[in-house]
Amino acid sequence: MRAASVRPVALVTGSSRGIGLAVAEALAREGFAVAVNGPVDDAELSAAVARVAALGAPVAAAPFDVTRVGGHDAALAVVEEKLGRLTTLVNNAGVGVLRRGDMLDVSEESWDRCLAVNAKAMFFLSQAFARRLLSRERSPLFHSIVNVTSSNAVAVAEQRSEYCASKAAAAMVSKALAVRLGREEIAVYDVQPGLIATEMTAPVIDAYRERAEQGLTLFPRVGQPDDIGALVASLASGRLPYTTGLSIPADAGMLIPRF
Numbered sequence: 001m002r003a004a005s006v007r008p009v010a011l012v013t014g015s016s017r018g019i020g021l022a023v024a025e026a027l028a029r030e031g032f033a034v035a036v037n038g039p040v041d042d043a044e045l046s047a048a049v050a051r052v053a054a055l056g057a058p059v060a061a062a063p064f065d066v067t068r069v070g071g072h073d074a075a076l077a078v079v080e081e082k083l084g085r086l087t088t089l090v091n092n093a094g095v096g097v098l099r100r101g102d103m104l105d106v107s108e109e110s111w112d113r114c115l116a117v118n119a120k121a122m123f124f125l126s127q128a129f130a131r132r133l134l135s136r137e138r139s140p141l142f143h144s145i146v147n148v149t150s151s152n153a154v155a156v157a158e159q160r161s162e163y164c165a166s167k168a169a170a171a172m173v174s175k176a177l178a179v180r181l182g183r184e185e186i187a188v189y190d191v192q193p194g195l196i197a198t199e200m201t202a203p204v205i206d207a208y209r210e211r212a213e214q215g216l217t218l219f220p221r222v223g224q225p226d227d228i229g230a231l232v233a234s235l236a237s238g239r240l241p242y243t244t245g246l247s248i249p250a251d252a253g254m255l256i257p258r259f
């Protein structure tokens with residue numbers, strides 16, 4: 001067991017289920033203290049906290065809506081009161097579109113929602129996190145921001161254009177953060193999952209599974225949340241030394257150009 005003062009501390013947004021929960025669990029296995037987040041303090045969040053706690057890691061519930069930018073710093077302060085100084089922010093919270101379909105029919109409501117959760121929130125939460133770190137002397141622990149964007153940061157999904165736009169924005173925010181925070185030795189990564197079986201993709205995963213088996217992905221299968229959890233935990237643990245600003249496709253080779 002590490003001493004509390006040298007244990008890395010991570011906040012994982014949107015970790016009440018799916019990829020975020022798998023990231024929280026993988027970080028706990030790596031020895032991180034973990035703050036588990038969802039927009040509200042509900043049974044799903046409590047169950048997620050219990051799963052992470054069962055791994056033996058210090059854990060805290062951190063219920064807050066990431067779109068409430070004015071509450072970010074207070075939310076980070078509460079996490080630090082409970083778990084100690086943050087070393088790691090994983091911006092994972094995300095939403096899909098309100099309705100799949102022709103971009104000519106996309107509503108302003110769906111556009112605003114995608115941009116608010118998937119791009120604006122991670123920009124400002126990263127800003128609050130970075131300000132906090134820069135305001136004090138940091139421990140020699142590895143410090144990083146890992147953003148979970150999407151293959152749709154680069155590849156168009158015709159039926160989800162507003163989601164694609166939000167993820168492209170998030171990928172650029174990752175690059176800008178890497179540039180700004182490099183001189184502070186805070187690493188920034190952009191993880192771009194492809195087809196992962198979660199609640200978000202539940203309505204379409206069977207169709208994707210079939211396409212994966214037919215060659216859409218180079219490994220003929222869809223991914224699992226634990227695949228992304230292990231990848232994010234590796235990055236957040238500093239296992240890619242002397243790197244920052246990387247965009248990492250976590251898509252079983254889906255986007256490699258082929259003919």
Ligand SMILES: NC(=O)c1ccc[n+]([C@@H]2O[C@H](COP(=O)([O-])OP(=O)(O)OC[C@H]3O[C@@H](n4cnc5c(N)ncnc54)[C@H](OP(=O)(O)O)[C@@H]3O)[C@@H](O)[C@H]2O)c1
Nearest residue numbers: 014016017018019039065066092093094150193196198200
């Ligand atoms: N699954 C895939 O194939 C795939 C592929 C590429 C990228 N991604 C990205 O991976 C991330 C996780 O996706 P997932 O598949 O695990 O989705 P998911 O199962 O729908 O989980 C999304 C999580 O984000 C939370 N969340 C949503 N809005 C929030 C807000 N305003 N404040 C705080 N938390 C909020 C959700 O909590 P509530 O349910 O309580 O709202 C939930 O915990 C997303 O950014 C998604 O875009 C997923």
